[in-house]
Amino acid sequence: MRRAARLGMWRRAERLAAAVGVAAALAACTESAPGASPNEPGGGGATPTLSAIRARGAVKCGITEGAGFATPDDAGRWRGFDVDFCRALGVALFDDPDKVQFIPYTQEQRFSGLQSGEVDVLVNGTTITSSRALRQHFHFGPIYFYDGQGFLVAKSSKVTKASMLDGATICVQQGTTTELNLTDFARRNKITFHPVVMEDLRAAVGALAGGRCDAISQDGAGLATTRTMLQHPADYVVLPDRISKEPIAAVMRTGDDAWLEIVNWVFHATVQAEEFGIDQKNAAQFAQTTDPSIRRFLGLEPGATDGLGLDPQWTLHVIEKVGNYKDIFDRNLGPATPLGIDRGLNKLWTDGGLLYSPPFR
């Protein structure tokens, strides 16, 4: 699905290297897999990924570059919505947001990278689909972003809804579910369109600006990012229509149960913290709270997340060092940022959104 903005100069070499890497790593894996210890602290059976992470002393997180989601800042430090969730994993395991190695992938390379064991988890805007789960054998974490595919058009085109795009030329990025959704949408609505499939998002942006394409189709969040890449963002508008459901979640290999649980509960913790009203600024004050459910959540009383084998107060550390869901969203995507994305479905369930954490008890 969404965003990948790097210039594709070395893409070809990278892809070949990735393919060779997959073959080599798959070949090597048979040798290394049985070496993992069968009982991790907090583990549920054999968890090669978690023991590898502990031995390495850092989480390897696969990301995809895109404004607001994952971009290096002036100092070369990775920042963004996806990046912050990776950092939360680093804090949960090592109490350090810098114990994370970031590996940037294109949409095409990401699954090979995960399959070959190059990264422990992908937090790069991957849509959960049944075939990825069942046929490609990936496990997904909780949905951390609710999105849907839409269109970005020039205001001068006078297009105000997706069904007016009959006969249009639409630029899409290669290696995403976008192409399939677009085709389904066109068939369902009996309209035709002419796709131009680009490997590089920047080429697609150039094609929209130059008038080669009438629209770019991507996930809504991706479109907000893409719009900021145009020279005159104010001349373009994201259409309100959403032609698909894009539930975004972290992706892991199957067969690593203890690792899967850690990823699951770290994501839940950011949501639960927002629900309790615990944020980055006030987290320290909650150490004195008498509310038993909050005390359990923050690890001040044992019981809630013992089984993970983490520091008892890992949730408190995550909130202090990275923030709750609202902190992470507002910092990277919210109205105060150039992207200005509305929380929409990504509000808490108590505010009319879909974010809902299972209880920590």
Next chain:
Amino acid sequence: MRPAADRRAAIAQGAALGLTAVVVWWLARNTSVSLAQRGLTLGFGFLGHPANFEIGDTWWLSFSPADSIGRAILVGLLNTALVSALGCVLAIIVGFIAGILRLSPNPALRGLIRAAVEIVRNTPLLLLLLFLAASLHELPPPQHALTPLHGVFLSDRGLVLPAMTIGGWTIVLAAATVIALALRRRLGGWIAPAVLGVATLVSAAVHPPAVAVAQLRGFNFAGGVTLSPELAALLAALVLHQSAHISEVVRGAVLAVPRGQRDAAGALGMSRWQTLRLVVMPVALRAMVPLLATNCVSLIKNSSLAVAIGFPDVVSILNTAGNQTGHSIETMLIMIAVYLSLSLLVAAALGRYNAHLLRTGSALS
């Protein structure tokens, strides 16, 4: 070579071959075991599944999203073949002209060609490609398309030409006429070609060729044949890039012809053009053909850069198919097979031509 050295060489080569085979077997076995552990199975069954994606440019073969992935790959392969075939022919023609002109006695012309060749040769192909694609996007939108001729539209959506439909029999008969003309000496004169020619005209009169002019409808032109900007940019970039290399091959081969041959032709009273055509080229061509084959093979491989600007070549479609189905190892294998066979095919064809040159000793007869 002495027999002992022979044997040693044979043993060394056998050992190297055996070692390679063991490594390949080990890699293949471990890969399949690892894939099985992850519940993944290699197989080409997915080629029969519906593609569910659309393809922008289709030539020769129609395509709709309900068609199979195999057909999508075939469409991509035909697109690659189209670009490669046109690209090779055009690059050789342009390269020849540039190579010959670089040897012109006019210093201004020589310098101009030299500058152009050096600029193109030292620019990365991807940069050239993106530059040309971006330039074509600067053409006017379809609503303000240029119309140099009635029914011909040039806009940022590409060059739209009127579509011409000709009866199937007319094409068959016309082709037969051409063959009969070529073989008229063996077929006993002009009778066969004349009969076939008349038949072609009759067929054309019965089913007159229809011409459909494209109409602007909504966002784009409907009807007609569209040469997309992506195809044009890709073709132009490949031809420019490769012809610069070919011009150097041509120049080198011509310069390699011994001076005496030219002097001898001059002594016989041949003109410059006659000398070039009858004396220099036949000799130079022998040196050139293997290098031209290499250049064609590079052009074919370079055409895979199409994915950067959105032309659906075979690599672009295989990438999409691999990504949508998760069969990336299989699509990678298909990709290797496609490029290997295309390269071998070109190498074999030009190799045969080269053998013919060496046998007959004359190039342009």
